[in-house]
Amino acid sequence: MFIHYLLYKKSWIGLLGFLLILTNTLILLDMGIRVEPNSLLYLNVLFLTVCFVFIFWRYKKETAYYKLLSSLATDLGENWFERIPYPDSRFPDGIVNKLIEKIHEQNQTLRHREKSNNLLEYNDLASWIHEMKTPLTAMKITIDAHRSNELAQRLSSSWLKMHLLLDQQLYISRLATLESDLLPEELDVNLVIKEEIRELSTWCMEKNLAIDVSRSDAATSYTDRKWCAFVMRQLLTNAIKYSPDNGTIVITTEVDQKNAVTVTFKDEGPGIQGHDLPRIFDRGFTGDNGRVQHASTGMGLYLANEISNKLHIQLNVRSIVGQGSSFSMIFKPGNSFEQTRRTLLQPK
Structure with missing residues (x-):
């Protein structure tokens, strides 16, 4: 990440390099300024050391928030939003944090809306299935009452297939809430x-x-x-x-x-x-x-x-x-x- 940070800050590093070259040029060309070569070398080493320490310090400070976000991205989980670190600075960490909050709020709103729509669809489907089962039950009673009838025997198999298809559709609608309907027993x-x-x-x-x-x-x-x-x-x-x-x-x-x-x-x-x-x-x-x-x-x-x-x-x-x-x-x-x-x- 340090290399990426240097590439991100290349304009600032270029400016510091330009200022160092400009300072050296002025010292060497200005006849009114006399500096020994050792002193000029000392000045350049000191300048570069200070710049490196400053850049490394800013790297640690500016990337700390994003390192935590990167580690969080590898293992989001259900409670990912609660694990987001609080930003130390208003810019740019604070802006990123507000954006994440807005995205989370919008996502929660959409999920709640989708859940409500799914619940309505489930209720409508379940109601329709139960309404369909009423005439099917009446058909079953009629078929059972005429078991000796050949036509009733043929209808019995068709009734069973309709019953199985309706039952399958009912279980499809319940699949999303299966965990809440489980009852373990021997x-x-x-x-x-x-x-x-x-x-x-x-x-x-x-x-x-x-x-x-x-x-x-x-x-x-x-x-x-x-x-x-x-x-x-x-x-x-x-x-x-x-x-x-x-x-x-x-x-x-x-x-x-x-x-x-x-x-x-x-x-x-x-x-x-x-x-x-x-x-x-x-x-x-x-x-x-x-x-x-x-x-x-x-x-x-x-x-x-x-x-x-x-x-x-x-x-x-x-x-x-x-x-x-x-x-x-x-x-x-x-x-x-x-x-x-x-x-x-x-x-x-």
Whole structure:
């Protein structure tokens, strides 16, 4: 930074150099001034020493504020504004500080406005979804009342798909406030899987899919039940969507020696192309399979991945083209939910 400071002050340094040369020239050319060569050399050395000390002192003083700002820029964090140092001088540090304050105030205003708009959009969307669920509920009651009717059986699968899409949209709107909605608890993973299979059974029967469940009795983990169930629903929905008719979906739960629980959903679908694998969790990405399945929105796996990160669940995928895909949820022991549970249980 010292070199940059010298370049910044090059006009001042040039002026000092010009004054030194001018002084030496006047002393040498003016016949009325007689100075010994040693004295002239002493004067030049003294002048240069004083100038160097002065420049170094000003460098330390003038760059102290900006050095602190530079160190802050490498690690801003959420409370970056509170860590901004107070300027020692009104110019130019004070002007820079006022500019930063104005930028922060404007940014806070924009964020507050954006948050308010998002809240309004969320409320409107949530209200619309709940209004849509009212006729869907009436349709469900009618379908359940006429189970023996062939037309009702066909409508049941379409109703389920509409219900899943509305449910997905509701979770998309809640994603921004997920942390405030988490409730860690000891969860029987097998029970959640069983409930999700029952929820999607109509779709499975429509495609005549068999679901083979291999489970470990000790598959328990500390996580949020609602959001974890939604991730499983997305993975199971994906498996059903891409499985061929009369196929089989294999669901396994395993517990290793470290008490880590792994839930795997394996289908017999077309598999995922190698060039699509790195992007399957991107928002809105559908890939080659999504272009075949026109109903694909590219949001299911994105939501599953985002929620899994929040829940500290590791999401892995393996796929072989032509042989199917398998998605694994790994519940690691000792995650933040376990720590939160122990904190809540501690006596106060």
